[in-house]
Amino acid sequence: MQVKVLLIRVAALAAIFLILSMLVFPGAASAHNVSKRDASFVESNQGAAIPAFVYLGAKHMVTGYDHIAFLVGVIFFLYRLKDIVQYVSLFTLGHSITLLGGVLGGVHANPYLIDAIIGFSVVYKAFDNMDGFRRFLGFEPNTKVAVLIFGLFHGFGLATKLQELDLSKNGLVTNIVSFNVGVEIGQVLALTAVLIALSVWRTRGSFLRDAFATNAVLMTVGFILVGYQIAGYFAAA
Amino acid sequence: MVEQEDVLQAQAPSKKAIAKATVIALAAALVILFTAVLPAEYGIDPLKTGKLLHLTDLAKATESKVESKPGETRFCG
Numbered sequence: 001m002q003v004k005v006l007l008i009r010v011a012a013l014a015a016i017f018l019i020l021s022m023l024v025f026p027g028a029a030s031a032h033n034v035s036k037r038d039a040s041f042v043e044s045n046q047g048a049a050i051p052a053f054v055y056l057g058a059k060h061m062v063t064g065y066d067h068i069a070f071l072v073g074v075i076f077f078l079y080r081l082k083d084i085v086q087y088v089s090l091f092t093l094g095h096s097i098t099l100l101g102g103v104l105g106g107v108h109a110n111p112y113l114i115d116a117i118i119g120f121s122v123v124y125k126a127f128d129n130m131d132g133f134r135r136f137l138g139f140e141p142n143t144k145v146a147v148l149i150f151g152l153f154h155g156f157g158l159a160t161k162l163q164e165l166d167l168s169k170n171g172l173v174t175n176i177v178s179f180n181v182g183v184e185i186g187q188v189l190a191l192t193a194v195l196i197a198l199s200v201w202r203t204r205g206s207f208l209r210d211a212f213a214t215n216a217v218l219m220t221v222g223f224i225l226v227g228y229q230i231a232g233y234f235a236a237a
Numbered sequence: 238m239v240e241q242e243d244v245l246q247a248q249a250p251s252k253k254a255i256a257k258a259t260v261i262a263l264a265a266a267l268v269i270l271f272t273a274v275l276p277a278e279y280g281i282d283p284l285k286t287g288k289l290l291h292l293t294d295l296a297k298a299t300e301s302k303v304e305s306k307p308g309e310t311r312f313c314g
Contacts, residue, residue, distance in 0.1 A: 130250060212254070219262040222266075228278065
């Protein structure tokens with residue numbers, strides 16, 4: 001019981017921090033773009049800057065609505081903490097592999113196409129939540145594998161964006177690991193806020209009644225993200 | 238009883254309901270994309286709604302900024 005009370009307090013604090021941070025950083029309104037100020041900091045930085053990169057990673061995740069939309073889809077029907085930890089760990093494993101490997105290995109990809117796939121991951125998960133796969137295919141593709149694979153793409157997206165900036169070789173590994181740690185912190189913060197909202201909603205009868213419609217809206221968001229990125233790909237070409 | 242049926246329905250939507258919802262989601266996304274997102278983000282304005290709502294001004298503002306600072310990198314994702 002004590003642990004539960006403590007958890008609730010920590011969660012409430014995290015939520016307050018999240019809301020405050022959104023108020024403090026007007027950049028959050030423009031969501032997924034790390035501000036020019038941050039970008040020029042990254043480019044001019046030499047050597048290890050652990051707190052700065054942890055902060056940038058966390059900010060990136062908290063203000064990244066495509067990552068958050070996917071996480072909402074993933075934990076929508078997860079009720080037990082054990083399951084949530086399992087799925088989120090898989091997602092974390094996936095994006096850590098490609099974030100670290102992508103930057104250190106210098107793997108370049110088109111950011112628009114990667115972001116289109118991230119948008120598609122939202123559509124995929126919403127369709128899954130609507131029971132679409134079981135109804136149309138007769139089976140549900142392994143959800144854990146799907147989360148891991150999409151985690152790989154999300155990390156690849158992060159790696160691609162980081163590489164657009166001219167990162168100094170000096171302290172690169174330390175900075176990338178710091179950024180990754182920050183991403184995980186930001187993910188926990190965002191997830192906490194989502195979980196609080198979902199938990200409150202679940203105590204009401206409207207949750208199951210509106211679950212279908214909510215996932216249809218989530219799917220709409222995913223389609224918009226896909227279209228936005230594909231159009232960007234052609235506009236940039 | 239009625240509530241239970243509601244719950245069951247919510248848990249097991251029919252093929253038709255899923256297909257309908259998917260089509261509606263796609264259609265809504267396309268409408269939002271073509272009337273608002275594409276005009277505002279890229280100045281792509283096939284329906285002229287961007288001009289009507291002055292959303293294309295947003296795209297123009299971004300373009301002129303990019304022109305003034307060619308070395309700048311967009312960092313998003």
